[in-house]
Structure formats: C-alpha cells, structure tokens
Amino acid sequence: MTLTRNESAPLFTADTANTLRLIGYIALAIALMVADHNGRWLHRIRYAASAAIEPVYRLAALPADLARRSGDALVDRAQLQVRNETLSRELLLAQAQLNRLLAVREQNRHLQQLLDVQQRLNLGVQLARVVDVDTDPFRHRVLVNAGADQGVQVGEAVLDADGVVGQVIETLPNTATVMLITDPAHALPVAVERTAMRAIAHGGGSLDTLNLPNIPISADLRVGDRLVTSGLGGHFPAGFPVATVRSIRNDASGMFALAVATPSAALDRSDEVLILHRLPDPVGPPAPAPTQGPPVDASAKTPGNVVGP
Amino acid sequence: MNRARTNAVLFWIGVAVCFVLQLMPLPHALAPLKPFWLALLLVYWTLEAPAHVSLGRAFVLGLLGDVLTGDLLGAQALRLCILCFILLRFRARLRFFPMWQQALAVLALLVNDRIVQLAVRAVSGVPAPPPSFWLAPLVGMLAWPWVFLLLDDVRARMRARES
Numbered sequence: 001m002t003l004t005r006n007e008s009a010p011l012f013t014a015d016t017a018n019t020l021r022l023i024g025y026i027a028l029a030i031a032l033m034v035a036d037h038n039g040r041w042l043h044r045i046r047y048a049a050s051a052a053i054e055p056v057y058r059l060a061a062l063p064a065d066l067a068r069r070s071g072d073a074l075v076d077r078a079q080l081q082v083r084n085e086t087l088s089r090e091l092l093l094a095q096a097q098l099n100r101l102l103a104v105r106e107q108n109r110h111l112q113q114l115l116d117v118q119q120r121l122n123l124g125v126q127l128a129r130v131v132d133v134d135t136d137p138f139r140h141r142v143l144v145n146a147g148a149d150q151g152v153q154v155g156e157a158v159l160d161a162d163g164v165v166g167q168v169i170e171t172l173p174n175t176a177t178v179m180l181i182t183d184p185a186h187a188l189p190v191a192v193e194r195t196a197m198r199a200i201a202h203g204g205g206s207l208d209t210l211n212l213p214n215i216p217i218s219a220d221l222r223v224g225d226r227l228v229t230s231g232l233g234g235h236f237p238a239g240f241p242v243a244t245v246r247s248i249r250n251d252a253s254g255m256f257a258l259a260v261a262t263p264s265a266a267l268d269r270s271d272e273v274l275i276l277h278r279l280p281d282p283v284g285p286p287a288p289a290p291t292q293g294p295p296v297d298a299s300a301k302t303p304g305n306v307v308g309p
Numbered sequence: 310m311n312r313a314r315t316n317a318v319l320f321w322i323g324v325a326v327c328f329v330l331q332l333m334p335l336p337h338a339l340a341p342l343k344p345f346w347l348a349l350l351l352v353y354w355t356l357e358a359p360a361h362v363s364l365g366r367a368f369v370l371g372l373l374g375d376v377l378t379g380d381l382l383g384a385q386a387l388r389l390c391i392l393c394f395i396l397l398r399f400r401a402r403l404r405f406f407p408m409w410q411q412a413l414a415v416l417a418l419l420v421n422d423r424i425v426q427l428a429v430r431a432v433s434g435v436p437a438p439p440p441s442f443w444l445a446p447l448v449g450m451l452a453w454p455w456v457f458l459l460l461d462d463v464r465a466r467m468r469a470r471e472s
Contacts, residue, residue, distance in 0.1 A: 018364070022394045025368050029390065032372075032383030037433055042375070042382040049376055056377060060332035133332045135378045137340035138438045184436045205436060207337070268337045 043170050050172040057133050064132035124277035130270050140183035147174040157276045163241040163264030165273055180267055182207055190242050191230035195220050198230050207267045210243050212259040315467045320361050323350050328377055341441035344449035347374055348392055349456045352415055355396045356404050367393040384429050388422050408454050415453045419446035
C-alpha cells in the first residue's frame with residue numbers, strides 16, 4: 001500500500017496506525033507474560049477477582065452437576081440395592097483392615113518411643129469435590145471446590161480413593177487448582193513397594209503415563225511393581241500408592257533404564273478427593289539428646305547420689 | 310433501544326456465553342476438540358460491525374479470558390490482538406466471501422492462533438502438546454457457519470423487534 005504523495009496525506013495512514021498499535025499491544029502482552037511468568041501476578045489478580053470468577057466456574061459446571069444429580073435421583077431400585085450391597089461389603093472389609101492397621105500403628109508408636117525417634121503426627125484431611133470445569137485439556141489441572149476459606153494452602157497433597165492425584169498450586173477463596181502428577185512439570189519422589197528402591201516419577205504428559213528416568217540398569221525393578229510415595233521432600237507423606245510399572249526399557253543413551261508407570265488414581269474420573277493438610281514438622285533426624293554432665297553442685301541432694309565423706 | 314445499543318448488548322451477552330462455553334467440560338475424549346469460542350465471536354463481530362471491535366477491545370477481552378482460565382497473563386490477549394489485526398486488514402474482502410470460503414479463512418486464522426499458542430508454550434517451557442492440539446481449528450471451522458447464522462439471526466430478530 002503506497003502512500004499518496006499528497007500534501008494533505010497524513011504521515012500515519014490508517015494502516016500504519018493499526019500496525020503500530022498492533023506492535024504496541026504485542027509488546028504489552030509480551031511484557032505482561034514475562035512479568036507474570038516471573039512474578040506470579042496472575043494468581044494475585046485471580047484472587048482479587050475471585051468474586052467474579054467463581055460464579056462463572058459454578059455456572060460452567062452446572063450442566064455436568066445437574067446431569068450427575070439427576071442420574072443419582074433417577075436411578076432404579078434394583079441398581080440401588082446392588083450398589084448398597086457392594087458398598088456395605090467394601091465398608092466391612094475396609095473396617096477390618098483398619099482395625100488391623102490400628103493395632104499395627106499402636107505397636108509402631110510404642111517401638112518408636114522405645115527407640116526415642118521423633119513422633120510422626122497424625123494427618124489432617126479434608127474432603128473436596130472436583131469442580132467439573134475444563135480450563136485447558138493440555139495442561140493437567142483440576143479445580144476442587146475447597147479453597148483458602150476452607151483452610152487449603154498451596155503445596156498440600158491431594159489424593160483420591162486409589163492413589164495420589166497431585167498437589168495444590170493455587171488457591172482462591174472457595175476454589176483451589178490442583179496440578180496432577182501426570183503434568184510434565186511435576187515430579188514426585190516415589191519408592192518401589194517391594195524393594196524400597198527410591199526413584200522420582202515425572203509426569204508423562206498424558207493422563208495414564210508417569211516416567212521414571214535414570215534408573216540404573218542393574219536395579220531390581222520389574223513390570224508390575226507398585227510404586228508408593230517415599231515421603232522425601234516433605235510434600236507428600238510416605239506410603240500412599242502412586243502407580244504401577246508397566247514397561248521398562250533402556251533410554252536413549254543406553255546407560256540407564258527408563259520405566260513407564262500407570263497412575264493408580266482415576267485421574268480423569270476423580271469425583272471426590274482428599275486434601276491432606278501439611279504435616280506440622282517435616283520428617284527429619286531426631287532431636288539431639290539433652291547433654292548430661294556431672295552435677296554442678298556436688299552437695300546437692302539428688303536421688304541416687306551418694307554424698308561421700 | 311436503538312441499533313447501536315442492541316448491538317452492544319448482544320456483543321457482551323455473546324462474550325459472557327463464550328466464556329462459559331470455553332469452561333464447559335467435555336468428556337475426556339472430546340476435550341481437545343473444543344474450539345476457541347471467543348475467537349469465533351470476534352471474527353463475527355469484526356466482519357459485521359467493526360465499530361465494536363478494535364485492537365484495544367480484543368486485548369482487554371483476551372486479558373479477561375486469561376484471568377478466567379488461569380494460564381499466563383497476556384497469552385490470550387496476544388492471540389486475540391493478532392487475530393483481530395489480520396481480520397481488520399482483510400475485512401473488506403472477507404465480508405463478501407461465500408460461507409465455505411469464510412470457513413476456510415476462519416480455519417487459517419485458528420491455525421495461526423494455535424501456532425502462536427505453541428510459540429508461547431515453548432517459550433514458557435511447557436513440553437510439546439500431543440497431535441490432538443491441532444484438531445480444535447478444524448472444529449472451529451465446522452462451527453463457524455452455525456455461529457455466523459445464529460448471531461445473524463438473533464441480530465435480525467432484535468432489529469425487527471425494535472423497528
């Protein structure tokens with residue numbers, strides 16, 4: 001588009017003005033993205049605007065919610081009876097296991113006291129429901145309907161009935177964002193249940209894949225091994241099921257093996273999740289024993305102290 | 310209500326519906342197929358009533374979309390600005406294309422949008438998305454005639470009611 005050589009032609013025609021504006025807006029957008037990437041402004045803005053955002057999430061989740069509730073309400077009697085029986089049976093088995101584990105826990109506590117090891121404290125849990133809103137299918141995030149007002153904090157572990165789901169990365173007053181363990185940016189310290197070998201499980205980018213890179217070729221790892229959290233790092237308590245190994249092969253360099261595992265939690269079907277409140281103290285070495293020295297005052301009458309002549 | 314006001318009301322109602330649709334969950338297999346509704350709406354309004362859509366407004370709508378979906382602040386603003394700019398450039402020609410050619414143009418714009426999104430993700434360190442990343446522009450192209458006809462119909466009815 002040539003500029004007309006005309007005295008009354010403006011210096012910036014409409015086209016150039018638009019291009020300049022576009023460049024200005026692009027620069028502004030890039031500046032905002034860089035600032036947000038480094039300074040996490042977006043979370044603060046979202047928190048401040050949460051009074052407007054949360055109703056939109058609830059509205060978007062409404063159809064799925066209504067479908068689920070009408071599915072629950074319009075279920076037939078025979079199906080309800082079957083479900084009732086299955087749940088009672090599962091509850092009975094779970095209670096039996098729980099009773100056995102309570103006895104084991106008492107024994108464990110007693111042994112720990114004998115060994116003078118720092119006590120492990122109980123976990124505080126909170127039930128939450130996944131808000132059925134899809135922010136980006138390529139990003140492995142879910143929203144749950146408990147937030148800062150309900151005591152959820154960033155960094156808390158999230159589980160479901162079958163295994164570890166992820167951790168909380170952002171909190172709004174009544175909603176929290178959870179990053180799934182299958183997000184490529186997530187790494188979880190795990191241990192193999194059978195051999196107690198420690199490894200780190202990285203998200204594989206799809207809802208059914210976790211990668212464990214850099215495993216020594218001589219390591220004793222088999223297909224079918226179950227992985228549990230190892231508790232290292234303090235974010236996830238130890239012992240919760242994470243995944244099952246489904247294949248092991250040599251990686252590109254040939255010096256290490258790469259294992260691929262399938263997560264145990266139903267990541268795409270989770271409805272109710274548990275949020276674990278943070279352990280007050282991280283697991284660590286026991287506190288040093290108080291120093292015992294000779295009594296400062298030799299004439300003090302302490303029991304068992306023989307006052308010499 | 311005069312014409313400008315009905316257009317404005319319809320525009321903002323359309324924006325609200327787009328935001329809700331963008332968040333609406335789909336079954337897991339269909340989730341990558343969700344088109345970029347806000348872009349389709351902006352394409353319609355840029356073609357029909359460019360007084361409503363300027364680069365600044367596209368930028369602000371993109372910022373609102375970013376705050377709502379929680380990705381990098383400014384990513385959607387960048388994409389919508391680029392989309393609007395290309396559209397404003399070619400508006401005079403696109404307006405009179407037959408529907409199928411308009412749909413192809415919308416496909417090109419949405420693929421361009423996905424490329425910009427890929428660039429932003431690459432710079433922010435997110436790994437490459439799976440191939441289903443590229444299906445959404447196709448769905449957007451297929452949805453375009455319906456969006457156009459629906460919005461045109463609603464606008465015609467509102468105009469008929471007020472006149």
